[in-house]
Amino acid sequence: MSAPAALHPPAAVLEPRPTQVAMEGDEMVLSMGPQHPSTHGVLRIVLKTDGEVVKEAIPHLGYLHRCFEKHAENLTYGQVIPFTDRMDYLASMNQNFSFVVAVERLMGIQPSEREEYIRVIMAELNRIASHLVSFGTYGLDIGAVTPFLYAFRERELILDIFEAASGARLLYNYMRIGGVMRDLTPQMLDKVREFVEYFEPKIDEYNELLSFNRIFIERTASVGVLSAEQAIAYGVTGPNLRGSGVQFDIRRGDPYSIYDRFEFDIPVGQGLHGTVGDCWDRYYVRILEMRESVKILRQALAQIPAGELARRPKTVKPPKGEIYSRTESPRGELGFYVISDGTTNPLRVKARSPCFTAMSVFDELARGAMISDVIAIIGSIDIVLGEIDR
Amino acid sequence: MDQIVPAAHGLIAWLAIHVWGALGLLNQLPGELFALLVMVVVGALMLVFLSLLPLFFVWLERKLSARIQNRLGPMEVGGFHGWLQTVADTVKLLLKEDLVPAGADQRLFKLAPMLAVMASLAAFVVLPFSPWLIIADLNVGLLYVVGVGSIGVVGILMAGWSSNNKYSLLGAMRSAAQIISYEIPILLSLLPVVMLAGSLSTRTIVEAQAGFKWFAFANPFMPLAFLIFFIASLAELNRTPFDIPEAESELVAGFHTEYSGLRWSFFFMAEYANMFVSAAIATTVFLGGWYGPFAAGPLWFLLKCFALIVLMMWLRWTLPRLRVDQLMAMCWKYLVPASLVCAFGAGTWYLVINHLRGGTAGTFWFWS
Amino acid sequence: MNSIRNYFMNMWDGIYTVLVGMKVTWKNGLLRPITVQYPRERMEIPEGSRNQLYCNIDDCTGCLACERACPVACITITTSRRGAEEEVYTSTGVRLKLAVPKFDIDMSLCCYCNLCTEVCPTECLVMTAAHEFAVYDRGDLIYRFDRPWQVQKGILPPAVPDYKPKPKAAPAAAAEPAPTTG
Numbered sequence: 001m002s003a004p005a006a007l008h009p010p011a012a013v014l015e016p017r018p019t020q021v022a023m024e025g026d027e028m029v030l031s032m033g034p035q036h037p038s039t040h041g042v043l044r045i046v047l048k049t050d051g052e053v054v055k056e057a058i059p060h061l062g063y064l065h066r067c068f069e070k071h072a073e074n075l076t077y078g079q080v081i082p083f084t085d086r087m088d089y090l091a092s093m094n095q096n097f098s099f100v101v102a103v104e105r106l107m108g109i110q111p112s113e114r115e116e117y118i119r120v121i122m123a124e125l126n127r128i129a130s131h132l133v134s135f136g137t138y139g140l141d142i143g144a145v146t147p148f149l150y151a152f153r154e155r156e157l158i159l160d161i162f163e164a165a166s167g168a169r170l171l172y173n174y175m176r177i178g179g180v181m182r183d184l185t186p187q188m189l190d191k192v193r194e195f196v197e198y199f200e201p202k203i204d205e206y207n208e209l210l211s212f213n214r215i216f217i218e219r220t221a222s223v224g225v226l227s228a229e230q231a232i233a234y235g236v237t238g239p240n241l242r243g244s245g246v247q248f249d250i251r252r253g254d255p256y257s258i259y260d261r262f263e264f265d266i267p268v269g270q271g272l273h274g275t276v277g278d279c280w281d282r283y284y285v286r287i288l289e290m291r292e293s294v295k296i297l298r299q300a301l302a303q304i305p306a307g308e309l310a311r312r313p314k315t316v317k318p319p320k321g322e323i324y325s326r327t328e329s330p331r332g333e334l335g336f337y338v339i340s341d342g343t344t345n346p347l348r349v350k351a352r353s354p355c356f357t358a359m360s361v362f363d364e365l366a367r368g369a370m371i372s373d374v375i376a377i378i379g380s381i382d383i384v385l386g387e388i389d390r
Numbered sequence: 391m392d393q394i395v396p397a398a399h400g401l402i403a404w405l406a407i408h409v410w411g412a413l414g415l416l417n418q419l420p421g422e423l424f425a426l427l428v429m430v431v432v433g434a435l436m437l438v439f440l441s442l443l444p445l446f447f448v449w450l451e452r453k454l455s456a457r458i459q460n461r462l463g464p465m466e467v468g469g470f471h472g473w474l475q476t477v478a479d480t481v482k483l484l485l486k487e488d489l490v491p492a493g494a495d496q497r498l499f500k501l502a503p504m505l506a507v508m509a510s511l512a513a514f515v516v517l518p519f520s521p522w523l524i525i526a527d528l529n530v531g532l533l534y535v536v537g538v539g540s541i542g543v544v545g546i547l548m549a550g551w552s553s554n555n556k557y558s559l560l561g562a563m564r565s566a567a568q569i570i571s572y573e574i575p576i577l578l579s580l581l582p583v584v585m586l587a588g589s590l591s592t593r594t595i596v597e598a599q600a601g602f603k604w605f606a607f608a609n610p611f612m613p614l615a616f617l618i619f620f621i622a623s624l625a626e627l628n629r630t631p632f633d634i635p636e637a638e639s640e641l642v643a644g645f646h647t648e649y650s651g652l653r654w655s656f657f658f659m660a661e662y663a664n665m666f667v668s669a670a671i672a673t674t675v676f677l678g679g680w681y682g683p684f685a686a687g688p689l690w691f692l693l694k695c696f697a698l699i700v701l702m703m704w705l706r707w708t709l710p711r712l713r714v715d716q717l718m719a720m721c722w723k724y725l726v727p728a729s730l731v732c733a734f735g736a737g738t739w740y741l742v743i744n745h746l747r748g749g750t751a752g753t754f755w756f757w758s
Numbered sequence: 759m760n761s762i763r764n765y766f767m768n769m770w771d772g773i774y775t776v777l778v779g780m781k782v783t784w785k786n787g788l789l790r791p792i793t794v795q796y797p798r799e800r801m802e803i804p805e806g807s808r809n810q811l812y813c814n815i816d817d818c819t820g821c822l823a824c825e826r827a828c829p830v831a832c833i834t835i836t837t838s839r840r841g842a843e844e845e846v847y848t849s850t851g852v853r854l855k856l857a858v859p860k861f862d863i864d865m866s867l868c869c870y871c872n873l874c875t876e877v878c879p880t881e882c883l884v885m886t887a888a889h890e891f892a893v894y895d896r897g898d899l900i901y902r903f904d905r906p907w908q909v910q911k912g913i914l915p916p917a918v919p920d921y922k923p924k925p926k927a928a929p930a931a932a933a934e935p936a937p938t939t940g
Contacts, residue, residue, distance in 0.1 A: 028556060052560075079829035080829075142711065143631065143633070145707060146707050146708060146786075149460060150459070150460070156792075160804075163803075163804055163807055166808075167808035168807075171870070208778050208781070208782050209778075209783070212778075214771050214772040215712055216710045218716050219716075370715070371560075373713070456791070459786075460790075461791050461792065461793045465795065707783060708779045708782075709779060724768075
């Protein structure tokens, strides 16, 4: 089936990046290779440094490419969902959510009220879990080992809730086109309430231990400053954008599901300890977002109606057409561009990965920084290679 | 069993009589030879004891870090909370392939770990566990320790250079800069102590702190000197927050990236032995050495060392690490001026008090 | 003046935040460790957990829905017609028209998504909570459910304690007792 011509843009002439890096004078070429404790996945960064100062940073991607988009063309819509799990495996519920919202918009169906609330609860819990990983691993990169363990201790509780609800701990495949996989029992909701009460004071502890620690501030403040104009120009979204002072959140700006019923703030970076848009701001925005997620969870738990799950369509056959739909994943704007030709398999699924655009700004941030700062910058952008490479 | 016990008794009695008799012969040795013999025996005992100490500290660090992080740490090997874990790890390291990179400078590569260990073991010589339990009471003890500790830098530089690896070189350079810079605050913070004690000999310094007149509180400036010494020694030891040279998350393993097996364990052992030396020096010089509220002796010395080492470990697991230039800034902009202030202040204090009391002042505040 | 003030504020801030951090680690150090010493103690697996797959072959109608639903194509089924005179029923009384001589699930390919269990009409395919099924040979991960139910080299659990076949809406009139597990 030939796709319309509009889908094939004129082939751009791209010059291949040279594999041999040209060196001058005293420069050293350092390859932070695919196996490195701090690159948050299989990422290879070639650094051209002059002593300790970085002159150029070239990321090499593709080590985790699994042909998700091509593969999706051979699967039914329902079968694509487990594959979206595996893109950003730390925020699997949000990935499911995004794809399912896209197909539902294309089909014009909606799940029941209870399912909407369940979806929001799961998505926000997963946002907390993902930010906990980001917080913990950032501390690990900067040298503080202990916050990592504390973050994972809290995350275990979230994963236990997910295991009770969906059956799996990391890759949930929980949302379905038109609803969710299973209902939540009252015990599960109680567990979520318990977790919320247990977790909120822990955020203050993390602040005392890491966020306001002088050494941490010295390492991250005024490092890797991303101005608001740069961020918007590169298309950076999510906590990275909000860390630069731009108050844009898709849950507020382009609401999907039932997010317009909840009251929550959009934290932005204010340069409390340095310049607006530095690594500390991006990190602190994530900490504040955890608090906001707790707020949303409380409201959702209070408002969730009793009820039945909706009848889901037996076979998912969206009408011919295409749609780009975006949601706010913990890493930014996760968008799915789905083209349907009326059959059970999508014609094309394109995933707009927020980490990919965040990685594109990395070279600019890393110029002029020291090698230790490069680590701090990567950690603050919070990338997951599964999503970058798909 | 019925036959073994009496036989054992008999053996012990025989040994006691004959060895004791043999020792009696020692009385007839000339004085210097006797002194030499004592030095050698005590030295050998201390060497064994102090080589086993890092094993204990590694276990302690793992248990302590585990407790701070809400987990258990080693539990299996040896039954009781995994006390033999370090031994098992050492055996594993011994069994590893001895890998010397092809492009590495062979001789320097093999020499470097030995230098690092030599530096830390050599410093044990002047540690006063108790008035008689010193290997050698040099009258320049303190100077000797600081001097010998610097040999470790040579070992690290050798390791980084000979590994033929960019990461190692970077780590070694950083480490050399760090250690050399932090020697200055260490020396300057030891200066007030030498002024108060009037001698560089470690035993004399401890004896000057008799009667709870610890040098750490002898002056309004001394607590600051203690703090500076502690922070600077953390930097000397390459411990967090100053562990940039071995920053795992940045340079893989810094200057010992290419080392594996027993060679690596030498560096590891050197670090923990150095930790003990630093804690021991701090104890001798600031915390009153072997004195305690009752039954003064080596046990108090070890207890105080212990407390300081636990503090070092606690700090390691709490703090992130400083970047190289911030590390240097901290040394030169904060620690050096502060330690100069200490030295100056302590000396002026002593002079003023001495003058006011007409030349009869002691070391401790106004009343001696 | 400002830089002098900053200098001393930096010093104070540094020491103060370090002490605050140490207080946090001290507090956490006093909590009970949360380690579960596996294999002596085990964590509780909630029911409904998605781990090992199990198929009660006697209830399989050979509809191939699971094979079609699997996103990674790890299920291989072949069916053959039963003769008209063969009267075999599932445990809920539905008459089986197809025999299933081959029902293989390659667990090394399975992505544990649960889509196959959702479409099974008789719910003979379930995901159990058994999670300790590591084997030494990759070939042992191909579960062949077509054999009459027996423990294959100790790989499959000998009994699935909470497996209850879901009765269909109107069980057929002839509720002849079906042959249960051999």
